[in-house]
Amino acid sequence: MSAILIISLFSCFFAAYNAKGFSKCQMAHQLKAHGMNGYYGYSLADWVCMAEYASNLNTLAFYGTNSNGSRDYGIFQLNNQRWCQDKNYPSKNGCNIKCSELVDDDISDDINCVKRIVSESKGMPAWMPWEKNCKNKDLSKYLAKCAL
Structure with a gap:
């Protein structure tokens, strides 16, 4: 039993080590580099705001x-129901x-x-965190200190 506990704890530490927490500016730079500024009419600030509210900018x-x-x-x-595949849920795996x-x-x-989701679905309203926290809001604080 203790071996299982040790292996589980090691797995958690390994996963956390592989995770990255982005700052708002780091995220904005990544998004800009991937052509997300203005993608389907949404600004970098929209994307950063959505990711902040969805995950606190954490990849894990x-x-x-x-x-x-x-x-x-x-x-x-x-979501694994529609966009990605895992062993826990049947999926359409729209992003393959x-x-x-x-x-x-x-x-x-x-x-x-994300590009596929926005182009194939209803845009950013596909994300409830964006709809609730970012839509029609002043998002200037998300890029204010970023040298873009």
Whole structure:
């Protein structure tokens, strides 16, 4: 039993080591480098705000199981019911990606999936955190100190 506990703790530390917490400016630079400024009419500040409210800008963000049994992964909280595949839930896997690839410090695959979601769905309202906290708000504070 103690061996299982030690292995579990080691796994948690390893996962945390592979996670990256971004600052607002680091996130804005990553998004800009991937062509997200103005993507489908949304500003960098929209994307940073959404990611902050969705995951606190943490690539390892995972908040448990949703009421329908699905799960959300990573910095943009991408759902395994529709966008990524894991062993816990049947998925359409719209981004053709394993959910485990959304919880590492390389967010380029996450951004590619976000682009697909925005282009194929209803835009940023697909994210409730954006709808509730960012839409029609003054988002200037998200980029104010960033040298973009």
